[in-house]
Amino acid sequence: MATPLRVMLVAGEPSGDALGAGLMAALKRQITSPIEFQGVGGPMMTAVGLESLFPMSDLSIMGIAEVLPQIPKILGRLRQTAEMVERNRPDIVVTIDSPGFNFRLAKRLHPLRKSIGFKIVHMVAPSVWVYRPGRARKIAPLFDHLLALLPFEPPYFEKEGLACTFIGHPVVEARVPLDAGAKFRSDHNIDQKDKVLCVLAGSRHSETSRLLPVFGEAVKKLVAKNPNLKIVVPTVSTVVESVTDAIKDWPGKPVLVEGTETRFAAFAASDAAVAASGTVALELSLVGVPMVVAYRLHPITHWIAKRLVRIDQANLVNIVLGKVVVPELLQNDCTPEKIVREIDLLFEGGESCTRQIEAGREAMAMMGQGGDAPSDRAASVIQSMLVEDTTKDQS
Numbered sequence: 168m169a170t171p172l173r174v175m176l177v178a179g180e181p182s183g184d185a186l187g188a189g190l191m192a193a194l195k196r197q198i199t200s201p202i203e204f205q206g207v208g209g210p211m212m213t214a215v216g217l218e219s220l221f222p223m224s225d226l227s228i229m230g231i232a233e234v235l236p237q238i239p240k241i242l243g244r245l246r247q248t249a250e251m252v253e254r255n256r257p258d259i260v261v262t263i264d265s266p267g268f269n270f271r272l273a274k275r276l277h278p279l280r281k282s283i284g285f286k287i288v289h290m291v292a293p294s295v296w297v298y299r300p301g302r303a304r305k306i307a308p309l310f311d312h313l314l315a316l317l318p319f320e321p322p323y324f325e326k327e328g329l330a331c332t333f334i335g336h337p338v339v340e341a342r343v344p345l346d347a348g349a350k351f352r353s354d355h356n357i358d359q360k361d362k363v364l365c366v367l368a369g370s371r372h373s374e375t376s377r378l379l380p381v382f383g384e385a386v387k388k389l390v391a392k393n394p395n396l397k398i399v400v401p402t403v404s405t406v407v408e409s410v411t412d413a414i415k416d417w418p419g420k421p422v423l424v425e426g427t428e429t430r431f432a433a434f435a436a437s438d439a440a441v442a443a444s445g446t447v448a449l450e451l452s453l454v455g456v457p458m459v460v461a462y463r464l465h466p467i468t469h470w471i472a473k474r475l476v477r478i479d480q481a482n483l484v485n486i487v488l489g490k491v492v493v494p495e496l497l498q499n500d501c502t503p504e505k506i507v508r509e510i511d512l513l514f515e516g517g518e519s520c521t522r523q524i525e526a527g528r529e530a531m532a533m534m535g536q537g538g539d540a541p542s543d544r545a546a547s548v549i550q551s552m553l554v555e556d557t558t559k560d561q562s
Contacts, residue, residue, distance in 0.1 A: 171203040172553065175257035176217065177248060177272060179226030179265030181370045181403045182446050184209035185427070186290055186337055186542075187263050191215040193546035198553075205255055207248060210404055211427075220251055224405050226268050241268065249275045256283050259553060264291040273309040286552050290314040290545060292331065295323050303327045312552060314545050317487065318533055334544035335535020338449040341431055348435030355399075355422050357436065362514055363397045364389065365433060365440035365456065366421075367447050368410065370403045374443050377463045379413040382441060384503035389510060390418040398422070399437060401430040439513035441506055448482040448493060449534065452527030457520040459509040461496040484530045492526040 174194065178187045188211035191204055195215075204216050209223040225244055249272060252260060260276065262269035273287055280287060292315040295303045300323070307329040314334050315321055321331040344350075352359055366386065368378040390396050398419040402410045407425060414421045424433050431454060434440070440451050440458040451458050460482045484493050494509050496502070512519055535541060 171201040172198065173203050173205065173255060173257040173259075174549075175252060175255070175260045176204065176206040176208060176212065176263060177260070177265075177269055178206075178208045178212060178223060178263040179268050180223070181209060181405055183263040183265055183291070184211045184223060187212040187217070187261075188215045189337055189340065189540075189542035190261065190263075190290070190545050190549075191217065193540070193542040194549065197543070197546050197550055205251070205257065206260075207244075220247060226265055244268075245271055245275065248272055252276055252285075253279060253283070257285050259285055259549060260287045261549065262287065262289045266293050270306060270309065273306070277309055286311040288312045288314065288549060288552070291316055292320040292324065296320070303329070312548060314548060316534075316541070317483075318535075332544070332548050333535075334548070335538065335541035336446075336449060337541050338446060338453055339531055339534050339536040340540045340542060341427075341450065341453055343431045343435055343454055347432040348437075351429075351432040351436040357397045357422075358395075361395045361397050362393060362439075363399055363437045364419075364510065365437035365442075365451075366398060366400050367440060367442040368400075368402075369443035369445065370405055372406055372409060374462075375406050375410055375413065378443055378461070378501075379410065381461070381463070381501055381503055382506070383413065383417055385441065385506040385510070386417050386419060386421075388503055388507045392511075393514075399424065399433045401425070401433050439510055441510060444482050444495075444497075446483070448484050449530070452484050452493075452523075452530055455524045455527060457513045457523040459494045459496060459506060459513070461501045461506055463498055463501045484526060487530050487533050488526055492523055 176187045178184050187208050191212060192215055194202060206217060207221065207223055208217045208219050213219060221244060225240060262273060269289065276287060287310050289310045292313055293302055303323050304327045307327040310329060313324050313329055313331040315331055316336045318333050321333055324331040349359065357363060366382050368375045368382055386398055396419055398417060398421040400410065400414055400421050400423045402423060402425060411423060424430060434451055434454040434456050437456050440456050442448060442451060442458050442460055444460050444462040448460055482493055482495060485491050496505050
């Protein structure tokens with residue numbers, strides 16, 4: 168029996184868990200020999216065959232002020248993960264996003280790469296175009312290859328000697344049935360004529376704790392003006408308990424849903440959305456849901472970010488297109504009153520909605536829609552690296 172190919176993956180948050188699961192499934196499709204998956208991941212990666220070294224939620228922390236109290240635990244998890252690599256001697260290590268943890272891990276693994284003989288690939292290029300452009304030079308020696316989700320990212324890293332491949336954004340892989348919205352409404356006893364607002368407050372406790380009180384006040388004002396308004400709240404396992412508790416007193420009988428398929432069905436059923444900044448803006452654009460992006464950072468994190476960030480936009484649709492199409496209410500502008508004003512405009516329909524939907528289609532094309540699936544492209548890069556190693560060993 169052939170020795171299993173040992174692939175180690177490390178993800179630190181729900182979006183990384185989704186990326187890891189897609190990559191694992193693609194590797195299984197492309198490689199006929201046995202594969203053994205190990206590392207750190209969440210429920211989606213576990214479902215495809217990963218036994219996580221520890222709960223991924225231990226790493227799902229964002230923001231300087233939020234991370235500081237957790238440093239001892241994170242350092243312990245960092246040591247555990249590095250020891251796992253040294254003990255299990257994988258053929259390839261794939262770190263997925265979560266740069267705060269994964270770049271430190273790569274630095275620890277650097278001395279082991281030659282002695283053990285593994286390659287290390289990072290998936291999701293760090294946003295050097297947002298701040299700290301010199302970071303590309305610092306991480307270049309740590310990795311053998313970088314997999315970028317955005318089309319303009321490879322040149323930043325290639326000029327520093329790090330091979331980088333644009334694979335496309337995983338959101339373009341989503342398939343939403345045409346009747347998904349109508350079926351979701353029927354399943355949840357929502358009349359097809361009623362307005363539906365989708366509320367998305369993020370996937371980290373640091374996000375939901377700041378955004379849900381603001382979003383809740385906006386919901387109260389919107390339902391007071393439109394008693395038939397229905398509220399849908401898609402969430403993820405990392406924050407489901409706190410989100411459930413936060414919305415229990417909201418008007419409009421909020422419908423809480425989990426899971427990728429159900430989330431996209433909820434999007435398809437919605438007339439508008441208020442969303443935290445992040446991948447969710449792309450997901451809403453894919454389905455054609457007009458939105459307002461609203462976000463607040465911890466005051467200390469925001470103070471630091473203001474001095475580092477080199478771009479004005481916060482959501483990926485606006486960033487990729489290079490223009491503001493999706494309204495952004497950030498920091499002090501993230502208020503119930505301003506959210507209500509923007510949602511009212513979206514409920515009216517008209518030019519602002521049409522412009523957002525058309526811009527969303529344009530952004531999806533730039534993200535790789537219509538070509539090979541990003542997970543398949545990523546798996547092809549990794550497979551070629553493994554084949555290259557095998558060829559070298561045989562020569």
